[in-house]
Amino acid sequence: MIDTPSVDWFALSPELAMLAAAGVALLSAVLVPRLWIRPIAASACALGFAGGFVAAALLFRETGAPSLEVADAISRDRLAALAQMIVAGSGLLAVGISYSSRRRVEHVGEYYALLAACGGGMAFLVSAGNLMTLFLGLEWFSVCLYVLCAMDLDSVPSLEAGLKYLIVGSFGSGVLLFGSALVYGATGELGFAAIADATRSAGLEDDPLLLVGLAMLLAGLAFKASAAPFHQWTPDVYEGAPTPVTAFMSAATKTVALVLTLRILTVAFPDLDELWTIALAVLACISLAVGNLAALVQRRVKRLLAYSSISHAGFMLIAIAAANELGGRALLYYLIPYCAASLGAFAVVAARERELNAPVTLDNLAGLGWERPLLGVAMWSFMLSFAGFPLTGGFVGKFYVFAAAYDRGWTWLVIFGVVATFVSLYYYLAVIRAMYMRPAAELTLAPAGGSPPREVLLSTAVLVAMVVNVGAFFAVQPLIDLARDAAGSLPL
Amino acid sequence: MTGWLATLLIFLPVAGALVVWLVPMPRGAAGSFALLVALIEVGFWINALTRFDFNREGATPNFDQQHTWFSDLNVSYHVGFYAFSFWLAGLTVVVAAVSIAYAFWAGRERPRAYFGLMLFLTGATVGVFASQDMLLFYAFFEAMLIPLYVLIGVWGGPGRMGATIKFVIYTMAGSLLMLASVIAYGLSENTFDLVDAAPSSSNWIFLGFAVAFAVKAPLFPLHGWLPDAYRESPPEVAAMLSGVVSKAAIFGFFRICLAKFPEPFDDYRTLILVLASAGLVYGSFLAFRAPDLRGVIAYSSLAQMGLITIGVFAENMAGLSGAILQAVNHGLISASLFLLAGAIERRAATGELDRLGGLARGRPALATVLMVTGVIALAVPGSSAFAGEFLILAGIFPLGWGWAVVGAIAIVLAAMYVLRLISAVLHDRGATAADESVLDLRPAELAIVVPLLALLLALSAWPAAISDHMVENSGDLPALVELSP
Numbered sequence: 001m002i003d004t005p006s007v008d009w010f011a012l013s014p015e016l017a018m019l020a021a022a023g024v025a026l027l028s029a030v031l032v033p034r035l036w037i038r039p040i041a042a043s044a045c046a047l048g049f050a051g052g053f054v055a056a057a058l059l060f061r062e063t064g065a066p067s068l069e070v071a072d073a074i075s076r077d078r079l080a081a082l083a084q085m086i087v088a089g090s091g092l093l094a095v096g097i098s099y100s101s102r103r104r105v106e107h108v109g110e111y112y113a114l115l116a117a118c119g120g121g122m123a124f125l126v127s128a129g130n131l132m133t134l135f136l137g138l139e140w141f142s143v144c145l146y147v148l149c150a151m152d153l154d155s156v157p158s159l160e161a162g163l164k165y166l167i168v169g170s171f172g173s174g175v176l177l178f179g180s181a182l183v184y185g186a187t188g189e190l191g192f193a194a195i196a197d198a199t200r201s202a203g204l205e206d207d208p209l210l211l212v213g214l215a216m217l218l219a220g221l222a223f224k225a226s227a228a229p230f231h232q233w234t235p236d237v238y239e240g241a242p243t244p245v246t247a248f249m250s251a252a253t254k255t256v257a258l259v260l261t262l263r264i265l266t267v268a269f270p271d272l273d274e275l276w277t278i279a280l281a282v283l284a285c286i287s288l289a290v291g292n293l294a295a296l297v298q299r300r301v302k303r304l305l306a307y308s309s310i311s312h313a314g315f316m317l318i319a320i321a322a323a324n325e326l327g328g329r330a331l332l333y334y335l336i337p338y339c340a341a342s343l344g345a346f347a348v349v350a351a352r353e354r355e356l357n358a359p360v361t362l363d364n365l366a367g368l369g370w371e372r373p374l375l376g377v378a379m380w381s382f383m384l385s386f387a388g389f390p391l392t393g394g395f396v397g398k399f400y401v402f403a404a405a406y407d408r409g410w411t412w413l414v415i416f417g418v419v420a421t422f423v424s425l426y427y428y429l430a431v432i433r434a435m436y437m438r439p440a441a442e443l444t445l446a447p448a449g450g451s452p453p454r455e456v457l458l459s460t461a462v463l464v465a466m467v468v469n470v471g472a473f474f475a476v477q478p479l480i481d482l483a484r485d486a487a488g489s490l491p492l
Numbered sequence: 493m494t495g496w497l498a499t500l501l502i503f504l505p506v507a508g509a510l511v512v513w514l515v516p517m518p519r520g521a522a523g524s525f526a527l528l529v530a531l532i533e534v535g536f537w538i539n540a541l542t543r544f545d546f547n548r549e550g551a552t553p554n555f556d557q558q559h560t561w562f563s564d565l566n567v568s569y570h571v572g573f574y575a576f577s578f579w580l581a582g583l584t585v586v587v588a589a590v591s592i593a594y595a596f597w598a599g600r601e602r603p604r605a606y607f608g609l610m611l612f613l614t615g616a617t618v619g620v621f622a623s624q625d626m627l628l629f630y631a632f633f634e635a636m637l638i639p640l641y642v643l644i645g646v647w648g649g650p651g652r653m654g655a656t657i658k659f660v661i662y663t664m665a666g667s668l669l670m671l672a673s674v675i676a677y678g679l680s681e682n683t684f685d686l687v688d689a690a691p692s693s694s695n696w697i698f699l700g701f702a703v704a705f706a707v708k709a710p711l712f713p714l715h716g717w718l719p720d721a722y723r724e725s726p727p728e729v730a731a732m733l734s735g736v737v738s739k740a741a742i743f744g745f746f747r748i749c750l751a752k753f754p755e756p757f758d759d760y761r762t763l764i765l766v767l768a769s770a771g772l773v774y775g776s777f778l779a780f781r782a783p784d785l786r787g788v789i790a791y792s793s794l795a796q797m798g799l800i801t802i803g804v805f806a807e808n809m810a811g812l813s814g815a816i817l818q819a820v821n822h823g824l825i826s827a828s829l830f831l832l833a834g835a836i837e838r839r840a841a842t843g844e845l846d847r848l849g850g851l852a853r854g855r856p857a858l859a860t861v862l863m864v865t866g867v868i869a870l871a872v873p874g875s876s877a878f879a880g881e882f883l884i885l886a887g888i889f890p891l892g893w894g895w896a897v898v899g900a901i902a903i904v905l906a907a908m909y910v911l912r913l914i915s916a917v918l919h920d921r922g923a924t925a926a927d928e929s930v931l932d933l934r935p936a937e938l939a940i941v942v943p944l945l946a947l948l949l950a951l952s953a954w955p956a957a958i959s960d961h962m963v964e965n966s967g968d969l970p971a972l973v974e975l976s977p
Contacts, residue, residue, distance in 0.1 A: 310814065329564070370602070389638065390631035396562075402675050403565065414675065418668045425664055429641070429657075436644040437653065475563040484564065 006072035010062075011127070013055035013085045014075070015386040018091070018120035020115045021048020029109025038108045042099050045112035049091035049119060056121075056123070060482075073133045075263075077489035080127035082332060082482055083259040087126070087252045090339050091384050092118040094248035096461030097347045100381035101244065101354065106166065111151055115248065118144035122256045130190040131180040134260065138176065138224070141256070142169050145249060151243040161240025168233040176220025182213030185266075191431070192268040199271050214269055218261075218279060225257035227283050227313040228290035235294075238306035243353055247346030248303065250309045251339035261318050262331055267491045273323050280321035281413055287314030288420035295427045301349050301360045304427055308386055311424060312338055317402055318413055322404035328487030330400035330425070333479055337393025337472040341382040344465030348379045351458055362434040369435035373458055374433055378466040385469050387428040388421050393472025393479075497540045498555040498571040500623045501581065504533055505588070505615035512608040519603055523596035526607035530589035530614065537585045546575055546961045551687055554578070555625060558685075560629070566683040570624040575962045576746055576816045577621040580739050584621065587735045588614035588949065591728035593940045598838070600647060600726070609639040613732060615890040622741045626684045626748075630667070633704075633744075636737055637663055641727070648724040655720035662717040671890050671937030673700025677752070691752050698756035702764070709741035709797040711764070712771030720746050722790035727834025730786065734793040735827035741797070742819050745804045746812070752954045761805050765891075768805065769898045776905035779859040780912060785833040788913050789826060792869070795902060802886035802899065811887020815957040818880030820958055821868075821951065825877065828865045828944045832858075835937055836917060839930045847911070849920035855932040859918050861941055868948050870905055870910040876948055877905045879955035884947035 008018070024044040032040050042205020059081040066077030094115060118141045125137025167317065184190060186209035187198035204210050219230060226234040238246045265276050291311030298304035316338075319331040352360045352368060352375075369376030385394030398421065405413040472479055508529030512522050515899065544554050553572030561567045573581060592610050600606045616639070619632035637660065644658040677697045680683040692698075707714045722730045751756055775795030782788045800822065803815030835858070836851070837843045852859035871877040881903060888895040933941070 038794050071942060236764075246547065273785050384638065390634045391638070395631065396633075399671070399675065402672065403679055406675050406679055411672075411676070422664055422668050425660065426657075433645065433653070433656075435658075452797075478562065480562050480564060 008069035008074070008076060011059065011069045011076040014052040014059065014081075014088065014123045015120045017051035017055050018048045018088070018116045018123060021051070021092035021118035022120065024048075025109055025113035025116060029107075029113070032109075037355070038099075039360050041109040041112040041125045042095055045116045046092060046095045049088045049095065052123060053085055053088035053092065056081045056088060060085065060277070060485075065078060066225050068129050068191070068193070072194075073129050073171065074127050075192075076127065077486075079259065079263060079332075079486045079489045082486040083126035083335075084123040084256055086255050086335055086339055087119055087122045090248055090251040090255070090343055091115065093343045093347070093461045093465060094244055094251075097247055097343070097350055097456040098242075098244035098463075098479075099457045100455045101350070101381050106153070107151065111148070114144045114148050114151075115245075118148065118248075122252055125256050126259050128260065129192060130194075130333065131184060131192075134264070135173070135177055135180060136143065139173060141253075142173060142224075145169075147252070148245045149237060149249075150243065152242050155240075157240035158242060159239045159240075160326070162241075164233055165237045172220050172223025172230065175216050175223070179213045179216025179218075179220060182209050182216065184213075186210035186213060187347040192264055195268040196270055197268070205271055211272070211275070214272060217264065218283075221257055221261045221264075222283060225254055225261065225313045225317075226310055227317055228310055231287070231290065231310045231313075234310055235303050235306040238309070239300060239302045240357075242451070243302065243346055243350035246306075247343045247350070248307070250342045250346060254309065254313060254316075254342075255335050255339060258316050258320065258331060261317075262328060263490065265320065266323065266328075266492055270491060277321045277323045277408075280317050281410065284317035284321055285416055287311060288416065292420050292423040292427075296423070298427070299361045299363070301362065301365060301431065302346070304344055304362075305349070305432070308424070308427070309456065311420060312342075312386070314420070315387075315398065315417060318405050318417055319401045319415070321430070322408045322410070323492070324404060324408055324491045325484075325487060326400070326407050328351055328490055329480060329483045330397070330404040332483035332486050333393075333400055333472075333476075334397035336479055337385055337469050340465040340468035340472070341385040341392070342393060344378055344469065345382040345386075347458055347462045347465065348375045348382070351375055351455060351462075354455075362430060365434040365484070366429065366438040366463040367435070369432075371445045375462060378462045379435060380432060381466050381469050383428040383431050387425050391470060391473055393469055396473055396476050442453055494543055494555060495557050496555075497536070497543065498573055499557055501533065501536055501540065501585070502571065502615050502619045504536065505529060505611040505618070509608040509611035509615065511575035512604050512611065517604065522603040522607045523592075523600075526592050526611055527589070527596050529611060530585070530592045533614065534587045534589050536881045537582050540573075540578070541582070541604075544573070544575075544578060547610055549631070555689070556624075557575060558624075561625075565678070566685065567623050567627045567678075568685060569628060569683055570687070571622040571628070572624050574747075577743055579816055579820055579958050580743055581618050581621040583739065583820050584614065584617045584736045586944070587731060587823055587827045588617075588915075590827060590831065590940055590944055591731050594728040594731075594834065594937075595726070596723045596742065597936045597940065598726075598834070606643070606647060609643055610728075610732075613639040613643070613737075617732075617736055620951070621743055624686045625690070626678055626686060628684075629686070629744075629748075630671060630674050633670075633708075633740060634667055636740065637667075640733065640737065643729045644721060644725045647726050647729070650721060650724075652724045655717075655724035655827040659717045661755040662707050662710075662714065664782050666704035666714070669700040669902065673697045673704075676700075677857055686747060686752070689752060691754055693753070693755040695756045695759065698753040698760070701744065701753070702760065702923055705741040705744040705749065706764075706767070708744070709738055709801060710771075710794065711767050711798065711801060712774055712794070713767070715771065715775075715794050718794055718870075719787060719790050722793070722830075723773065723784070723786045727830045727837070730789075731827035734790070734830065735823040735917065737957075738793065738797055739819050739823060742800055742804065742815065750804065750807065757805075764805050765802060765888075765895060768798040768801040769895065771795065772802070772902045773898065773905070776902050776909060777907040782857065782903065782909075783844055783846065785845065785848075785913070785917070786830070787837060787928075788845075789833060792906070792909060793822070795824055795906070796826070799881065799884060799899065799902065802888055802895065806884065806887035806891060808887050809892065809896075810883050812878050813962050814883025814885075815960045816962050817951075817955055818877065818884060821877045821880050821948070822945050823949075825865060825869045827871065828861075828941055831937075831941055832862055835933060845916040848917050850918075852918035852929065854928070856929070857938055861933065861938070862918060862947055863914060863944065865948075866910045866914045870907040874952060876951035876955050879952070879959070883959060958967055973975075
């Protein structure tokens with residue numbers, strides 16, 4: 001007879017809410033008349049994300065000291081709860097962005113089911129407490145994303161994106177699994193905290209097996225966070241995947257990958273911090289350099305945003321590399337406006353794409369700002385946020401990241417980040433330039449086929465993203481309190 | 493009420509901007525509403541002037557107001573005015589009102605976006621002068637850039653794309669260095685509050701700030717953005733840019749470089765004085781050789797900002813009060829000149845001096861106004877600009893007579909370029925572009941420019957209004973001034 005561990009259902013409730021939504025959406029694909037599939041599946045998915053958000057918020061409120069649940073496999077703490085809130089919020093916005101996509105008539109139910117399941121996997125991953133749950137969560141959401149990327153069956157770029165993501169992503173997962181095995185081999189432990197104890201008690205700080213394992217774990221996570229030099233899949237997948245999926249992926253995947261990196265490094269490898277802080281700082285610098293320089297020459301907006309997301313992975317890695325309390329706070333604060341801006345920017349791209357029925361480039365973005373003031377102003381705020389301008393949360397986020405690096409004594413990293421920000425201005429402002437400042441002749445590129453479709457849900461999603469993005473600048477204190485509570489559950 | 497005045501002065505225009513953007517209104521209404529807001533803003537500033545305590549003791553500014561923004565790093569929303577910053581804020585609201593009036597009169601495409609941005613720029617600029625917290629200062633400093641970028645990029649001349657890119661790249665290169673400095677300084681002091689932070693002796697942090705301000709001013713050799721930005725903007729935006737926005741650099745030199753970095757300030761004084769003098773002479777020569785109206789005004793701005801910087805870095809009472817007086821003078825003069833240049837360009841469809849001329853004949857109002865502005869600009873004795881330049885030269889003289897000689901030469905050069913401008917526009921008869929049909933200044937245009945002239949004449953009569961009411965309540969500045977040799 002196997003002992004079944006006691007299950008803390010409350011700690012699992014965010015995942016369960018999203019999983020339940022996935023089930024309902026999947027069933028609706030079969031049981032509901034065709035016309036009704038879209039509204040029912042989408043509302044189930046939205047409800048699932050909303051439920052997940054509420055559950056995570058409750059979990060955040062009710063959880064005091066961090067603890068390990070379900071046979072020490074799941075960590076119940078405020079860090080996980082905050083990350084789950086970000087994932088669920090991103091999912092909710094992604095549903096809004098997806099809803100009126102005219103492209104999708106087939107497989108609507110499956111689409112929303114996968115989206116919700118993907119959210120569940122991410123929520124599971126951020127609360128991982130040992131190497132098994134880590135890998136389980138990672139594969140859970142990755143498999144959903146592979147399919148979501150290839151969802152547009154009639155679109156070759158979409159299929160290509162799915163295949164590329166599948167191959168490269170599986171390779172990343174494989175590396176991570178191999179690394180986990182090496183770490184287990186070296187320490188004989190799976191739990192994060194137990195690994196740290198074993199390292200300390202057995203004096204394994206210089207054990208080659210452990211070091212190689214750590215390096216492979218880092219590489220695997222960097223794949224998911226699309227930090228350079230493990231970023232090669234990012235531009236192609238972001239460009240080819242359906243835009244709402246890209247939006248969700250750019251926000252939520254990055255969140256969970258980075259939060260998990262922070263968690264595993266600080267909980268499982270606190271004694272190797274000399275090593276991994278330098279490694280992360282180097283990764284951050286490479287990401288900043290590659291992301292920003294490559295983005296300079298992009299004409300397609302989705303590719304441009306993909307490279308921009310690589311550079312933001314760099315900024316957030318700086319926060320993790322700082323390995324201090326300020327850094328943890330910086331990362332968790334940064335994620336909130338970043339996710340809002342990223343979702344919002346891809347939503348605007350999606351809107352333009354549906355209007356033109358063609359990939360969005362800097363050229364055919366011309367005049368968008370004047371034709372559709374809400375989208376234009378929102379895109380403004382997203383670009384300024386990415387570029388770290390005041391009046392957006394991106395500014396405060398960058399400020400915290402640099403402050404964390406300075407606090408650690410890494411002035412050179414601050415300077416590097418500042419220079420990278422400077423380079424990034426050029427292409428973020430290029431988007432604004434394209435929307436507002438083209439000569440009058442180019443502004444009449446208005447799409448054929450009458451007035452643009454009224455997309456209430458998409459506009460609402462953009463508006464919400466803008467409010468979060470700009471609100472994060474004014475309401476720093478409450479968000480920082482959240483971030484501090486969340487970072488407080490780590491031994492920093 | 494008094495406690496809220498600084499906040500009110502910042503956020504009234506911002507609120508006005510939000511109304512213009514969000515409330516649907518007919519074409520004409522946006523401009524008149526914006527003008528109304530700008531005039532109310534001037535009214536509030538005058539109200540604040542009557543309540544301003546110039547003899548206030550201690551380091552806290554007038555209209556001091558502080559709220560925590562985020563507590564873990566001790567960042568707060570802290571605003572208030574010292575005497576010197578209050579004069580700069582006054583300059584801002586006046587020039588903004590005049591610029592908005594000019595834009596309203598001239599008519600701009602997409603008026604709601606345009607006037608909203610102008611109001612936003614006003615609020616952000618007043619915010620720069622009011623902020624007493626480094627991060628808040630940085631936020632306002634950058635926030636000025638956003639409306640300027642669009643105002644030039646959308647409503648500017650044919651070369652506006654290049655101009656905006658150059659402008660943003662120069663400015664941001666400086667600003668981001670400043671951000672690194674803000675972080676380093678704030679974290680090492682464990683507060684970002686400018687009133688609380690103790691002076692520092694770090695050269696690197698000082699340089700980060702100084703470079704940012706040197707770009708904004710601009711100081712030679714960081715002025716690469718200036719000619720294009722001033723040529724391609726709409727005239728009233730150029731007026732704001734050269735008249736007001738550049739003064740943010742002077743505020744920064746005062747409030748941060750001088751007050752918080754006394755030792756590096758002394759160490760780098762010679763270097764900055766050399767650059768400022770070079771800019772002064774070089775700018776004057778370029779202004780003398782510039783082929784068009786805006787070029788003359790733009791390069792004369794470069795020269796004048798060099799002169800003001802010399803006053804700041806003289807680091808004594810005469811130099812500092814001269815610098816603020818001259819900053820206000822230059823703001824008013826260059827705003828008038830840019831608006832007049834705009835009026836002339838509208839009439840002649842060109843700003844090239846070769847193609848202008850003879851405008852004095854039959855156009856007495858234009859001739860008189862341009863002449864008076866020009867005469868004040870070249871600092872004839874008795875004018876407010878003369879008072880300002882005299883104070884600056886008197887301030888710099890103790891540091892070595894050579895600096896004063898450079899300043900004096902520049903005054904001669906100023907006379908040369910201003911008189912060349914006047915004669916090329918008003919008298920030279922070889923022109924073709926401006927024929928007999930060109931109208932004199934209209935009453936509306938006079939109503940816009942004459943208040944600026946009236947202020948300049950009033951300051952000419954009583955320059956001490958500013959120069960004697962500026963150091964008494966200037967935070968930790970007086971102590972510094974006494975310390976300096």
